[in-house]
Amino acid sequence: MDNTSLGKIYKDGEIIIRQGEFGECMYVIQSGMVQVITHRLEGKEVLIAELGEGDFFGEMALFEKEARSATVRAKGEVSLITIDKKTLLRRIQQDPSLAFRIVEKMSARIRKLDEKYSRVTANDRRNWDSRPRRWISPTPGLK
């Protein structure tokens, strides 16, 4: 690792956090990119987002005791700073404004998801309406 870099280097394809595992920290990207992916029940991978320098991830673990909701993987070489839950929460207790940026990013993500969701439901409705009549049934699959 380069002497002047802070944080830890992850190699291309290396898993940083794994969906379903519990975590005690969040990560800030110093340089490089990561992919956020979820695994469907049938094992299929879905790419949710790609994040770059200055972005952070894993912040949900700081506020709830749920398992990680997605897997994050290095895309190329990436350098990350780990932020410990205790360090951050202690500081937020003394200076709640430290959470502004995290809340701001989380709210931007919710907004994006909302937009995606409304786009998906609008498409679904369009597909539904354009289907031939005989396909439409009040309880699909029960005919």
Added chain:
Amino acid sequence: MKSHKITGQDFLKESGRQSSSIQLKNGSRVGVVGGGPAGSFFSYFLLGLSDRVDLKLDIDIYEPKDFSKSGPQGCNKCGGIISETLVQHLAAEGINLPASIVQRGIDSYVMHTDVGSARIETPLHEKRIGAVYRGCGPRGTEIGRWDSFDGYLLKKAIEKGAHIIKSRVDSITFIDDFPQLVYNHPEASKQTYDLVVIAHGINTSSLPNLDKIISGYRAPGHSKTFIKEYHLGSEIIEQYLGSSMHVFLLKLPRLEFAAIIPKGDFVTVCILGENIDKDLVSHFMQSPEVKSCFPPNFALDGGSCQCWPSINTRGSQRPFCDRVVFIGDSSYSRLYKDGIGAAFITAKAAANTAILQGIATEDFKRSYWPVCKRIDSDNQFGKILFLITKLFQNLRFTRRAILKTIITEQRKPQGRKIMSTVLWDLFSGSSSYREIFLNTLRLSFMGRFAWNSAVSLINISKEGNKGE
């Protein structure tokens, strides 16, 4: 239905801010004396927060130094360690330190004593401590290769909208209850502000008559320290010091803390304690433990740069009044550690108070003063810890016991490493002194240390060393 848009300023009126008699308004002017870390952090956070509440402010930062210069002209005299906690806080705030500023990422500490050395690895095996230069490096630094830490923060404040006035402020007065700064500039030598923030640190002649202008104000207490820079070249540094900070537990009177910090092509020697003088410096530099960190026959009396700056050892009294607040070293700092981290905390607390509460004495007393007091009460634990360390430093068997405990702990792949954690936190400033102190009171820690001390004592008496 008619909707009503609530603006940021409505929100402030609705919240506790109306209790203040003096508030910043749209177009208010703020003067910041000093563009070191405290002044830049303050301006950065004030402008960030004012933007969130739709308040347009005009900020001038007065700073005579040119941080793009090497040597004393651009330097704010310091060891240049950016603590693990501060690196994390800055990252969470979106301030990532670029590689051009971080001269070396530190991942371990090597503790040297006359009875041996031990290495303490960072708990996460991650480089979360940065070694930087406050200016562009010591005399003789290759210009353009590295950037200054203070210059980087100042640039961040300027990007947010602060203006820089490259001048020293000579005095402060009050004109019709508004603070006025008098500075050394041929065109406009006086500026009146709604709020003045004093962030000039303690390595400057203080503005005259502050105690007369600000009732109850008393300047912070300080102590003389020593810093010396040596050019070794990056390869030799890698070979002799690596990416570890080297700290010394030596039996030298008045020495509180001494470290050798590896940077890019230079190393910084830092000696803190009670009024450090030439005698103490020479004893320290001649000790075999220090010499072992340099190549054989390296001329330690040479060096590229040296200085005797002051360090804040006691907070100031009443560092605020209506429309004036002191931050950073000019108000409160952490004892011997993480002064830049303390500048971050006091600067942000003052900025939050000014925007969310107001700028009257009462506002600073209610919101800013508790933050200063918290640093102060933590420093009391720090004083006890340094006293204990000094005691241990003076006894050969305790020095041995500390070393033995660390070596045993560091060999363990897993499990609790309390002595290592205590020393890591003490050297790196990663935890509050209170927390470190409470950690030392753990029964398992006390038990193991007492056992190792007893063994060392027996061994020493067997060896017939009754010198101490």
